[in-house]
Amino acid sequence: MMALSEMQERFCQFYVGECRGNGTEAVVRAGYTENRSSAAVIASQNLRKLNIIRRINDLRREALAASGYDKEKVRELIVRRFVGIVGTNLTDIVHISPGRDDPRREEILKELAENNGGQRILDFGSLLFVPTTGLTEEERGAIKKLKAIPATEHSDGGLEVELNDPIAAAKLLAEISGIKESDGAVSINLESVHIKLHLRS
Structure with a gap:
């Protein structure tokens, strides 16, 4: 390093x-x-x-x-993580492309790389993924799991993207920040509440 x-x-x-x-x-x-x-x-x-x-x-x-x-420092870390989960959209990580035949493809790839700190985009044909090194800390924190989908003769492969549930995170964030009173049942497990998306080209 x-x-x-x-x-x-x-x-x-x-x-x-x-x-x-x-x-x-x-x-x-x-x-x-x-x-x-x-x-x-x-x-x-x-x-x-x-x-x-x-x-x-x-x-x-x-x-x-x-x-x-310290309670305040722990609270700050928790809030930062929940803000990342609430504020990250799938389109921050995955971009839909018309495919490799698009005449603007190189221009699109260059623009996406510039928008993501100069990082090359992972190209799966009609799906373009931002590498985790090109994501912000908040966006990385919103991802629960990334799993490679192997290429076949009919597919370029891809990634399975699993995001933590922004609704559950928003509820807990509202309670932590005092926007909403706790309902006394704050037992949501963000490890098991998630959005699971299988994306293939």
């Missing part, structure tokens, strides 16, 4: 600490740029780099342990 630069380390520290998950603010505070528009682009790129993602996760675990599992 590539070592972080000094500026990347500062970005991670600010992102986890004072900026509380605000990537644009963390970029500015780390000294990349003061231009908010450029900072948003840099933040998006940083949050798709595996070495930065791992460092952020390590820092969060360290902060949580150092806090003695």
Whole structure:
């Protein structure tokens, strides 16, 4: 794994600490740029780099342990995960394409790659998947399972995508944030409530 630069380390520290998950603010505070528009682009790129993602996760675990599992820090982690589940759509991960004969195909693939931090798109003919390294932290957290579907002579194969249930997550998020009073039955298991989609080209 590539070592972080000094500026990347500062970005991670600010992102986890004072900026509380605000990537644009963390970029500015780390000294990349003061231009908010450029900072948003840099933040998006940083949050798709595996070495930065791992460092952020390590820092969060360290902060949580150092806090003695402070109630507010635990709440913040739970809320962040539920927001990701509620806010992620299948179309953030899977794109439908007219197929390999489409004259605009290369243009579409290039545009999708640019929109996903420069990551190449996984091409299964009429279905185009964003690699997990091209997804945001919130989008990755919304995925419960990815399973490869082998190619056959009649199919390009594909992926089985299983997402956690956004309705269940929204209900729990509303209760945690105080928007809705708890009904006393908050026993929803997000590991077993999910949307399961089998996608083939």
